[in-house]
Amino acid sequence: MxxxxxxxxxxxxxxxxxxxxxxxxxxxxxxxxxxxxxxxxxxxxxxxxxxxxxxxxxxxxxxxxxxxxxxxxxxxxxxxxxxxxxxxxxxxxxxxxxxxxxxxAQCMALGEHWLGSGRGSAALLGIVVSTGIGGGLVIDGVPLLGRSGNAGHVGHMTVDPYGERCECGGRGCVERYSSGPNLTRWALANGWQAPDGEPADARALARDAAAGEEVAVAAFERGARALAAMIASTAAATEVSTVVIGGGVSAAGPVLFDPLARALDDIGGLPFVRAVQVKPTTLGxxxxxxxxxxxxxxxxxxxxx
Ligand SMILES: [Zn+2]
Structure with a gap:
């Protein structure tokens, strides 16, 4: 073979x-x-x-x-x-x-662990931030699939128990704050408008955030903070050492990753949680x-x- x-x-x-x-x-x-x-x-x-x-x-x-x-x-x-x-x-x-x-998303995590940004890490969380938020865990080199195969659904981890109702039926899920459509939804509700003739999507929002547009910047700060809460909680539960983020929204680059690093620094407490390395996907x-x-x-x- x-x-x-x-x-x-x-x-x-x-x-x-x-x-x-x-x-x-x-x-x-x-x-x-x-x-x-x-x-x-x-x-x-x-x-x-x-x-x-x-x-x-x-x-x-x-x-x-x-x-x-x-x-x-x-x-x-x-x-x-x-x-x-x-x-x-x-x-x-x-x-x-x-x-x-x-x-x-479990395969994305396993792929990044094998050949990508998470190569050689003892335990890895892969996150796909796109229309929704998916995820997968690789612990001691082995994917954690769960009995029915749905382990790693980190997009539906609650980051605010008093938060809005999510499409999954839960409340305050990180997806409600950080997915592409939800970043855009919040920005539009707070006065952001897409440039003329362009769709009001996460790509346009990322470009405006990179140019310093205030509401766009705030939308990514808010989304990044929710992601950071989820990452810190996952790290505390599983001791992941590396987090790899892919998906369309991760292409936003520093407007996502910079506030994410600051939020993790603020939210994370225990030394092994604070030591988590967050990296963008290399395999895409x-x-x-x-x-x-x-x-x-x-x-x-x-x-x-
Ligand atoms: Zn949910």
Whole structure:
């Protein structure tokens, strides 16, 4: 066995790659996620990547959640045609190979731990700050998936028990403060306007914050402080030493990371919490595929042992 097949499934894009044991990609391809019949698109993508390449020995899949690892099913929020979809079994039938499944943000964390910003860290939290906030934990080199596969949902950690109701049903979740749409929502409610002709999104807000626009700066300060509270709490509970932040909002750069560092310095107390290193992703969108490949490699090794 010289390679594994890694698959990353999101609401906007499907990606697949053949990855060797060192993490090098032999072949890869992507295509947009269709509204319906995602499985046919996935089958065509797998055929494109595996067609006349080396034969993979196992498949690792990172998929948008929620998922149920016991049943091997997925119900991605942004993919209404998949509800309780038996993804693991369908891909096993498609490829004839052993298949291992995890959440997309869990794969991002594992990928960053293997090949990215979190390389060599004893314990890592990966966070994807985008339309929502996802996360994954790698503890002692092993992904913490949880019984049903939903561990690491740090976007729905409460940072204010008296805060607003979140879409998940909880209250005061960090996602309510720090995701792209919620940063923008707060800024708009406080008088910020997108530049003429531009959509009022996190990208425009980040640009205005970088230019010193007061409300935009305040929106990122507020979002960063909520993230810092979540990171400090997670560090206190798990002793993560490294936090890697990816996702579209992380592209904001210093307007997010500078106030985040200041807030962590203010919020964190215990020395091991204060010692946490926060870094931007180095792998970017490739982190999920890297993590899916690592899952497959680890799975094949444990199956062979
Ligand atoms: Zn929530």
């Amino acid at each position: 010289t390679c594994v097949l890694a698959i990353d499934i999101g609401g906007t894009k499907l990606a697949a790659a053949l990855v060797d044991e060192a993490g090098s990609v032999a072949r890869s391809a992507t295509r947009p996620t269709p509204r319906a019949d995602v499985m046919s698109a996935l089958a065509a993508l797998v055929e494109e990547v595996t067609g006349d390449g080396p034969a993979p020995g196992a498949v690792g899949i990172g998929c948008a959640g929620p998922l149920d690892l016991e049943a091997g099913t997925v119900s991605p929020v942004n993919m209404p045609s998949w509800r309780g979809f038996p993804l693991r079994e369908e891909v096993r039938k498609l490829t004839g190979l052993p298949v291992v499944l995890a959440g997309d 969108v490739r982190a999920g595929l890297a993590g899916a490949a690592k899952l497959a490699w680890d799975y094949s090794r444990s199956a062979a042992a």
